[in-house]
Amino acid sequence: MPPNRSEESTVTAISLFSGGLDSRLAAKLMLQQGLNLIALHFCSVFVSEKNAPGVSDIQSTAEEYGMPLINLDISDDMIELIKEPEHGFGSGLNPCIDCRILQLQKAKGLMNETEAQFLVTGEVVGQRPMTQQKAMMRHIQQRANVAGLVLRPLSALLLDPTIPEQKGLVDRNRLCGFSGRQRTPQIELAEKLEVHDYPAPAGGCRLTEPGYARRLEDIMKCSRMNRKNIELLLLGRHFRIDSDTKLIVGRDEKENGELKNRGSEADLMLECAHYPGPTSLLMGCYCEKNVQLAASITARYGKAKNLDRVEIKSWGRKKLTLEVQPAKDENFAGMML
Ligand code: SF4
Structure with a gap:
């Protein structure tokens, strides 16, 4: 019989939580299995407050879900990353592959601090061209040294079983096999899980915006990539x-x-x-x-x-x-x- 943990569950995971629909659903699926979740939200000078869920929304959603929230500012790491990303840029100045590696590395560091056993993300196979193809997802987690420890509840059935699934900490049969850019399965699941008031999908990362990327490139050329100059770009x-x-x-x-x-x-x-x-x-x-x-x-x-x-x-x-x-x-x- 699948595990259905009680409130005294000793299984704790860190849920990478952007506040968007996918991360909410991933968290809900885990909470349904009785796990303790810690929500980890990354913020940086490159995230647009206009297009991404605000910190107060994320805070209130985390509270509603009963998850303690950690807000981690990765601006300084991102500023360094952008200077020379190992895996290059996307269509703008977005170093998505290295950014995901960085996020998972940070999350791994918190796993050690919080005694969490694994990580949860709202990633969906094939949803994003750079970072959510199966082979790249594997590469990213290997580079972040979290191979087998990243559970993606929305696409788990399309991926190799992770360590928490193998150990029976999580019931794989209650996870999903979503893929691609279509949002219908997520919207249906949101209905089922009573996830309401989620934000409409929107970029949020300014590094993908051509106008912003042009201004940022200008300060990169002039070697003036510091926080003040980046904040002034807005x-x-x-x-x-x-x-x-x-x-x-x-x-x-x-x-x-x-x-x-x-x-x-x-x-x-x-x-x-x-x-x-x-x-x-x-x-x-x-x-x-x-x-x-x-x-x-x-x-x-x-x-x-x-x-x-x-x-x-x-x-x-x-x-x-x-x-x-x-x-x-x-x-x-x-x-x-
Ligand atoms: S879009 Fe921006 S925040 Fe998202 S992975 Fe790419 S660089 Fe990182």
Whole structure:
């Protein structure tokens, strides 16, 4: 008879939990078998809060499922990974294979700390071209040193039995054999398991977005891949002034406020002195030519863009007052990232 564990179950697993439908279903299938689950959620500067389930949603779902939640920020590891991923990139700057290896390695580290016996993921065979083909799934788990320890309840019947199945810790007969990109089986299973209010499938990883990848590539070329510069990619219009210098111009009040908060004494902040307009952040080389250009682009995006001369004030690295002509679009269009 299949195991049907009680509340005192001593079987504990770590469930990689993105909060999306597949990870919810995988967790539910395991909880149905009476296992103790610890939810592990990876966050990073590369995950879009707009498109991915937010931390508070994940927290409340984990609570509802009775799973303690570990939020692990892997931003610094990802920043290093992107510089030279062993397995290359996907369609954008997404190093998916190395990213999955990293996630499983991190999860393995937590297995040791929490005495969990294995890992659970919501992966579905054939759902993603890079990381969810059978041979690649095997390769990834071998490289992460978790061969036999990754149970994928949604596709388990299509995969070799894992160690927890072989040991009888989990009943393989109560697992699924889903494959491919079709969502219908998951939606039907969600009905059965009473999994409601799950988010619509959406990317979530900015590294797959072409516009974001272009901006990121620019800071990679200039060897300025640090957390501050990566976080700044989400704000404003970006201009590459020269190989060392970048200008970011706020697009609305919220971004202007964010730029003010994030600029340091080492950066140059600019604003129109007497008219509404953007806050700009100049980083890199502060020679007169660059400062003048940054000031004229700042004037171009302000309310006084049609005047002949606009006064711009700066603070941070240098306190200046400059009078500039608002830049003409054709003179800086090529600098826009
Ligand atoms: S899409 Fe992004 S988060 Fe997902 S595996 Fe690829 S790099 Fe990692």
